[in-house]
Amino acid sequence: MTRDNGAGGGDELRHRGGRSRDSSRDLALREAALDLLAEVGYDRLTMDAVAARARAGKTTIYRRWQDKAELVVDSLNSLKGAPDIPDTGSLRQDLHALAEEITSAEGKFGARVTVGMVSALARDAELRQVIREKFMAPRMTGFREVFERAVARGEMSDGHDLDLLAGLFPALALQQLVMSGELPDTEFARQIMDEAVYPLATAPAARIATGATAGGKTYG
Amino acid sequence: MTRDNGAGGGDELRHRGGRSRDSSRDLALREAALDLLAEVGYDRLTMDAVAARARAGKTTIYRRWQDKAELVVDSLNSLKGAPDIPDTGSLRQDLHALAEEITSAEGKFGARVTVGMVSALARDAELRQVIREKFMAPRMTGFREVFERAVARGEMSDGHDLDLLAGLFPALALQQLVMSGELPDTEFARQIMDEAVYPLATAPAARIATGATAGGKTYG
DNA sequence: CTGCAGCGATACGCTCGAGTATCGAAACGC
């Protein structure tokens, strides 16, 4: 018995002697799982491969997590959230800083993981939520803050749909990755910022300019 | 012997009697494969399921295609290309017509298939090319023509990156589908057109407005 | 020292799916 380190109670009748859990194994296993997620994706990730990469036995995995899905979800949740925000003086420079950060090693890693999860995402709502919270949301809130500063600065007109704007870069990067198989590099990211994100952000807000879309519905 | 109906030679020493291939089985099998692709994706598509759905034996499949990958590629290639172009008088109305068409039953089917292929796309360049040619390209050329007409009409300034513009909607729709698990409906599509595609298309071209990006590199 | 629990390693049972083999029936040319 004594399974899981998840959200359960925890104490109850504890040990009566015996070796204690080596928490370094948790870290090694989660890291192995994430690396493999980025390399081969969820469907092709095997428990044997995780164990082998972490130099662990499969017993050690199943003592901690019920199954593959739980291991993956917990590994994703163990990632640290938002990296940090640039804060130069202009919208364009802020966007370039974001482009730099997103195409850093860590950003590329996140992109690979996301793509590796896509097939599983299509049929598992819990995985979708984790991916949204751990990858999309932090990246998008970075954009949001940049846009909000630009609005306060007067560089952008008010009335823009910031959710849409913040999702623009991730969407184009995802498409590029899926369709070409190559990761977006810094040059590509900057190009998107200059030719899509920045012009759209500084264009007059659609709702004001046209008055046509009175719906007011927000994106998920 | 006598395998494949692919790109091979074809005639050689023909029949010396015997039952002839029933071409209606080809159609039924390809249709079953495409339906299953849209429903469960490439990885979870099984040959038994294809055979069962087409009320065929697996023998009948393997007499025509070498393996699963070949069946899928051939099925995708059997799809008809571009549907057709609207041709109203204004850019905005053209875009709304595109939104309608893309969220039609056929368009939704294409979206499902594309998402179902994503995981396989990450590791198979041939599949990537087929998807690009059969799904992305036709949709994007529809956009291109709409934009070119708008430029000719004077509704858009010259100098825009039409590849980027044409890819904008597919990228946002793909993202929406992946992240929410729901297909984009007509309202959502129109919203994207009004708040992203149209404003960006009618904004001054980035290259002219800024003069900053002198690269001139094109997207895949 | 003794017993218990975690550790890595290995082997195992089980299911699923790809691709093959075999069967009786049906269609086609001669």
Place this chain on the structure above:
DNA sequence: GCGTTTCGATACTCGAGCGTATCGCTGCAG
């Protein structure tokens, strides 16, 4: 009619991968 080929159906082999069991070892508590 007769041989040949296709058809659907079924049974099969084979490998992959999940999750479990077992083993010898190692640390920790009492």
